[in-house]
Amino acid sequence: MNSVLESVAQLFGRAPHKPEKHELSIPVQALYEEKKKTRINKEHLEKLHEEHRSNHKWRNRRWITLLVVNLLFVVSFQFDVQLVEGALTASRVLGFHMADLNSALQVMLAFKHVVLNLVIGTLTVFVLWFLVGGRSFCSWVCPYHLIAEWAEKVYLWLRRRNLALDVTFHRGVRTVFWVVFALLALATGYTVFEFISPTGIVSRALIYGPTLALLWVGALLLFEIFVSRRAWCRYICPIGITYGLVGVFSPLRVSYSPKDCAHEGDCRKACLVPHVLDVTIKGRATDVRVPIGADCTRCGLCVDICPTGSLKYEYVGLHRAHPGPNAPEAQPRTESA
Amino acid sequence: MSDQDTPQPRRGKPILGEKKRLEERRKFLRSIVLAGGGVTAALLGIVPTVGAWEPRLRPPGALAENKFLASCIKCGQCVQVCPVEAIRLADLLDGYGLGTPFIDARAQACEFSCDGLQCVLACPTGALTHDIAYPHQVRIGFAEVARPQKCLAMLGQGFKGRIRDEAFSGKFRYSDIDRWNPLPVRDQTFDLEICDLCVRHCPIEIRIAQCAQGKPPSGDKNQCPPTRAIGLEAMHGGDGGKRMKPVVYEGCVGCGACEMVCPTEPAAIVVDMTKNADTVRKA
Numbered sequence: 109m110n111s112v113l114e115s116v117a118q119l120f121g122r123a124p125h126k127p128e129k130h131e132l133s134i135p136v137q138a139l140y141e142e143k144k145k146t147r148i149n150k151e152h153l154e155k156l157h158e159e160h161r162s163n164h165k166w167r168n169r170r171w172i173t174l175l176v177v178n179l180l181f182v183v184s185f186q187f188d189v190q191l192v193e194g195a196l197t198a199s200r201v202l203g204f205h206m207a208d209l210n211s212a213l214q215v216m217l218a219f220k221h222v223v224l225n226l227v228i229g230t231l232t233v234f235v236l237w238f239l240v241g242g243r244s245f246c247s248w249v250c251p252y253h254l255i256a257e258w259a260e261k262v263y264l265w266l267r268r269r270n271l272a273l274d275v276t277f278h279r280g281v282r283t284v285f286w287v288v289f290a291l292l293a294l295a296t297g298y299t300v301f302e303f304i305s306p307t308g309i310v311s312r313a314l315i316y317g318p319t320l321a322l323l324w325v326g327a328l329l330l331f332e333i334f335v336s337r338r339a340w341c342r343y344i345c346p347i348g349i350t351y352g353l354v355g356v357f358s359p360l361r362v363s364y365s366p367k368d369c370a371h372e373g374d375c376r377k378a379c380l381v382p383h384v385l386d387v388t389i390k391g392r393a394t395d396v397r398v399p400i401g402a403d404c405t406r407c408g409l410c411v412d413i414c415p416t417g418s419l420k421y422e423y424v425g426l427h428r429a430h431p432g433p434n435a436p437e438a439q440p441r442t443e444s445a
Numbered sequence: 446m447s448d449q450d451t452p453q454p455r456r457g458k459p460i461l462g463e464k465k466r467l468e469e470r471r472k473f474l475r476s477i478v479l480a481g482g483g484v485t486a487a488l489l490g491i492v493p494t495v496g497a498w499e500p501r502l503r504p505p506g507a508l509a510e511n512k513f514l515a516s517c518i519k520c521g522q523c524v525q526v527c528p529v530e531a532i533r534l535a536d537l538l539d540g541y542g543l544g545t546p547f548i549d550a551r552a553q554a555c556e557f558s559c560d561g562l563q564c565v566l567a568c569p570t571g572a573l574t575h576d577i578a579y580p581h582q583v584r585i586g587f588a589e590v591a592r593p594q595k596c597l598a599m600l601g602q603g604f605k606g607r608i609r610d611e612a613f614s615g616k617f618r619y620s621d622i623d624r625w626n627p628l629p630v631r632d633q634t635f636d637l638e639i640c641d642l643c644v645r646h647c648p649i650e651i652r653i654a655q656c657a658q659g660k661p662p663s664g665d666k667n668q669c670p671p672t673r674a675i676g677l678e679a680m681h682g683g684d685g686g687k688r689m690k691p692v693v694y695e696g697c698v699g700c701g702a703c704e705m706v707c708p709t710e711p712a713a714i715v716v717d718m719t720k721n722a723d724t725v726r727k728a
Contacts, residue, residue: 185525197544198520198569205569211518215570218515223571226518278476288484296491297515303490303543304483308519312534312544316521321537321544324486343476344483 111394112356115401119352121280124386133395139367140391153370156415160374166408166421170248178251181315196249196311197302198229205229209237209354210347211308214301217293234354240406242355246341246348247380247407251314252306252325256338259329263337275336277343279383286346306340307347338380352402359424362400362411366393369418375410385410388418490543499540501547502701502718504532505555505583506565506573516572519544523564523573529616529627531555532564548585550701550716555585557648557700558618558627560662580648581670584721586699588643588675588714590691596713597640598677601688604640607631608706615705617646620655630706639689641677643703643714649674649696672696672722675703695722 118124129137180192181199193200197211207229216222237245246253266272289301302308306328309321332339341348355361364387371390376382384401387393400419410419494514504523507513523546524532531553532546541547546564548555557580565573577583593599608630609615616627635642644650649670655661656669674696677689691703691714701716 193525193567194520194522194569196520198518198522200522200567200569207518207569215516215518219512219570221516221571223569223575225569226571229569275475276472277479278472281476281480284480285483288480289487292484292487297511298491298494298542299515299517299519300487300491302519304487308544312519312521316524316534319534319536324537339479343479 111398115399115403116353116356118383118401119349119356119403120283121278123279124383124392126389126392127394131394135396136366136393139396143366143390148370153372153415157372157374160413160415163412166412170407171254173248174251174254177249178311178314181311185315195308195315196251197308198226204232206233206236208307208347209233210350211299211302211305213350214289214293214299217290218297218299220294220297237351237354238358239360241358241360241404242353242402242406243348243351243404244355244360244406245351246345247405250307250347251310253341253405255310255325255329256332256341259333260338263333266333267337272333273335275339277336277339279343281343282345282349285344286349289346301346305345305347307345341380348403348405355404355406356402359426360406361422361424362404362406362408362419363397363422364388364393364400365397365418365420366390367396367418368416369414370416372415374413374415375419378409378413380405380407380409385419494540494542500718501535501539501541502550502585502699502716504546504548504564504573505562505580505585505698505700506568506575506577507585508572508574513572514542514545516570517542517545518570518572520569521546522567522569526559526563526567527555528559528563529553529556529618548701550704551712552705553615554701554703554705555583556617556627556646556702556705558616560668579668579670580652580700581668581672581696581698583698583700584723585701586716586718587720587722587725588693588697588699588701588703589717589720590693590713591715591717592709592711592713593690595709595711596691597709598689598691599680599713602640604635604637604642604708607634608642608708617702617706620651639677639687640708641689641691642706642708643691644675644677646702646706647675648700648702649698650676670696674698695726697722 181195183189184191184193191202196208198207200206205225205228207226209230212226212230215226263272267274292300304324306325309319309325313319313322328340369388371388373388375388376385379385381403384404387398387400408421411421500510503513508516519534521534524534531548533549535541535543535545535547537543562578562580562583565575565577590596597604611631613631615630617630618627619633622628650673652662652668652670653673662668673694675691675693678692680688680690699716699721703714704712704716707714
């Protein structure tokens, strides 16, 4: 339960902290002791790194999924096939209502009245995204995420040449946005956030044709390219918090096992929300297998890049091979025996 | 790299270097500026909306404007189901709610060729109220002869040829020609002794005529409008009684079909979005 609270606190903006020794489980303490003794074969590791830097298995799967989902909307309207009607804010999939949780929340707060269709749509999406990981909406569906991911590559290229700034903000500001936009919807009776939401703007532009509102999205991207890496997703977007909360107890997550980890930090460099991967710093994991927190978008970049297979997707209840952190089988018996 | 959060000091041990403390403070201030900027940008969106600087016709069933803006989730499902693509979504500078649906009746009126108010059925949030089911229950606005000096009927003139120009893409369902598919208005030719295009394109008047013949749309008697919407009445005085005047009755739903097909430029008859059949009846 403690780790759940910690994961929510990090979602809201708290910085991860180094656990006290008494917070570490006995097996993981033993594991860290063991790791002190063994020297890492640097050459072998470097080779693994090289291999994994070109490994894009999950990224490719994710990009394809994201493009297919968004293209389904476009194709459904353009060719009138009615598979997925509407836009990402609210839609009908084969006639079944779906509503984006954050948009639905804004409407409920502004309108102060909920029709049955919206209840159905919201519950459907809630259950769906609970099952597939909460913020997986961000990295696997949100069209702005993909554009921002490409912009991030430009940012990193510029940054290496010192042509872009590296401005960071307190992550708690995203929570402030979430609260302020909720209160504004309630007070003004208007879905204020939707005016600046690039998710809605891009989704509608794809389906209904380009709009001037894309200029705003362009401005956001320029800010992310020249000033602050992934600023919208990291510090502003309340949609991320909404889905993050859905994913707190989600069975689909990335989990970390420190056993083979070289703690070199490639995963944190690739990650949109690197604080969730601070657990991969030596001495941070409190057990031999720990889930990555709720703010994780389940994008899989870390899974791709990890040279030692220490970060893996898991589906709680399905993966017999990777028992939960508290299961006795999780102890590294082979080493201690 | 500084793209990771600096670990916070443990409680009771606030030992941070002076430089680091300054950086933390700057970061905090920057974050406040970011919050202020973001919220301001979003608030800019509601200024013209609240001021109703640029009111537009909303789709059938739309709640009162303030409630409509509160409840619309901006998904465009109403846009997708409309057979004549009368509904469009507002853009950034339009000033009536980014992503909210509106109708430009002059370009393409809602002419009810769907019969069943598909947009209302499609709306997931009730911004288009499900309390109505038939065209005659719609209250988009109320037609009025805004430019009587332009109206051909009032000038005693007929109409011959095609409506509007070559570029005009508006569609209308001419039930006599094609029961199911709306046709481009510009493909139709007319030869009228006195112009009554607004009356003959009125979806309410068409339904009343169909019901009088015992053929209500979809065979559903509930489709029959109880009140007439528009008719030509003879004008008193003047030259030999040839001049006629379009008169809008309480059955008008403000669909804008009359505005779309009015052959004068600009249209002599337009939809007034500040009124509807209910407010007119009360007045």
